[in-house]
Amino acid sequence: MTKRSQATITDIARHVGLTNMTVSRALNKPDKVKPETREKILAAARELGYVPNAFASHLRSRxxxxxxxxxxxxxxxxxxxxxxxxxxxxxxxxxxxxxxxxxxxxxxxxxxxxxxxxxxxxxxxxxxxxxxxxxxxxxxxxxxxxxxxxxxxxxxxxxxxxxxxxxDNRLAGSLLGELLVKKDIRRVLALTGPRGSRITQDRLSGLKTAFDAAGVSLTVEQRPGDYTLQPAYRDMADYLRQGKLPDAVFGFNQLITLGAMRALHDARVSRDEVMVVGVDRLPYADIFEVSVPCAAHDxxxxxxxxxxxxxxxxxxxxxxxxxxxxxxxxxxxxxx
The missing domain is CATH 3.40.50.2300 (Response regulator)
Known part of the structure; x- marks a missing residue:
């Protein structure tokens, strides 16, 4: 397919037999051009499919x-x-x-x-x-x-x-930690972002702080990912293949939580067996009457x-x- 060339001011000037300066003035300062000349130029611009260069206009206007x-x-x-x-x-x-x-x-x-x-x-x-x-x-x-x-x-x-x-990532981790304490959760699989991520570190710190403040022991296993769905799915599925079940899974963002839930579903593990919590609401989950406790942000x-x-x-x-x-x-x- 031949690439369509963009019509220019020069093309319009050639088409109507006028100078580039006159065409440019008609397009950018129409009050400076005689009405009949302006209409002739605008008609040619429409015919040739001329589109103004917005970037150039930005530069001209400074x-x-x-x-x-x-x-x-x-x-x-x-x-x-x-x-x-x-x-x-x-x-x-x-x-x-x-x-x-x-x-x-x-x-x-x-x-x-x-x-x-x-x-x-x-x-x-x-x-x-x-x-x-x-x-x-x-x-x-x-x-x-x-x-x-x-x-x-x-x-x-x-x-x-x-x-x-x-x-406030520490607060998000702490709020969910307090909820898990109330639910008598003791073993948590934390599906996180990268280990070196400060967001990951703060959310994990908040989780542990909530258990420490309550004087409750916590066993947490961290599986670092990249805040996307597939690594979370893979890590959750791998964990289940080892014959292990945590009391709860903590997804460190929406995609991680969704990846974990998909792996649990594929392994036929119900959320009555494993509690799932996460950071931020799952999009459209209410349509399917799925309730996942979360620390939600505006x-x-x-x-x-x-x-x-x-x-x-x-x-x-x-x-x-x-x-x-x-x-x-x-x-x-x-x-x-």
Whole structure:
């Protein structure tokens, strides 16, 4: 198939027998061109299928209305409410978001940042591929040099430079730990994110703290994954094949919880035999009358706060960076 070429101002000028300057003026400053000339040029533009270059218009106006939003995985339902919140907040301020999914790849994340910088975005909301303490991507120096407004969301780099909108992960672990204590749970299989992830470490710490505070012994076996469904399914299935059953399974995010539940279902292990808890509500679970106790976060608010901080910095480059923390709420049943 032959690739369709994009009509240009030069094409229109050639078509109507006028100069590029006249065509450009008719398209961008129509009041500066005689009505009959303007109509002739606009008719030719429609005929040739001319589409204005929005990026070039941004550069000409010297006021870019683009916001970059970089996520580690749009497959993760956690991000759907975040993206919706950022998009709506941006629209209210006449900004447009440019969404880039890195799919958990540091290389794609590097390209994403370079792409957004090349588009001269007004600011970036960034959820990095890793929040491990030793993760220091090369693009950090580029961001610092540009002094571009940046807000980190959920996962954060271990640097003090940027504002951040995060979850209270210790509280999430603690709330579910307190619930498990009340349910007389003693042996927990924790299906977590990467072992070096600070989110993982905080949620695990909160779980253990709740048992310690209650003076109850806890046996916890950690199976680290990458916050996606398939590794959780594999680890849960492998655990069951060893002939072991925990009292409870703790999924450290929605996809992990779903992966664990699928493996339990395939092994014909009922949730009467093994309790399942997780961080954040499972999407659409209520349709199937599935009740999974969870520590739920207002992820829409998380996205909204991230944009609000970014907009503050765009409006006032001297604004001090800050942190917004979203607390968790225990949802012990579908009716809560």
């Amino acid at each position: 006021k870019n209305q683009l916001i970059g939003l970089v996520t580690a995985s749009v497959d993760n339902p956690f991000y759907s409410e975040v993206i919706k919140a950022v998009s709506r907040a941006a629209e209210e301020r006449d900004y447009t978001i440019m969404l880039i999914d890195t799919d958990g790849s540091p290389e794609r994340e590097e390209v994403a940042i370079e792409t957004l910088l090349s588009y001269q975005v007004a600011g970036i909301i960034l959820s990095p591929v890793s929040d491990a303490a030793d993760y220091r991507p090369a693009y950090l120096d580029r961001l610092r040099a540009t002094r571009l407004p940046v807000v980190m969301l959920d996962r954060t780099l271990n640097v003090p430079d940027f504002s951040r909108a995060v979850l 992820t829409y608010r998380l996205g909204h706060e991230a944009f609000r901080m970014l907009f503050e910095q765009i409006e006032d480059p001297t604004a001090t960076g800050r942190e917004v923390v979203i607390s968790a709420t225990l949802i012990s049943s579908s009716g809560d």
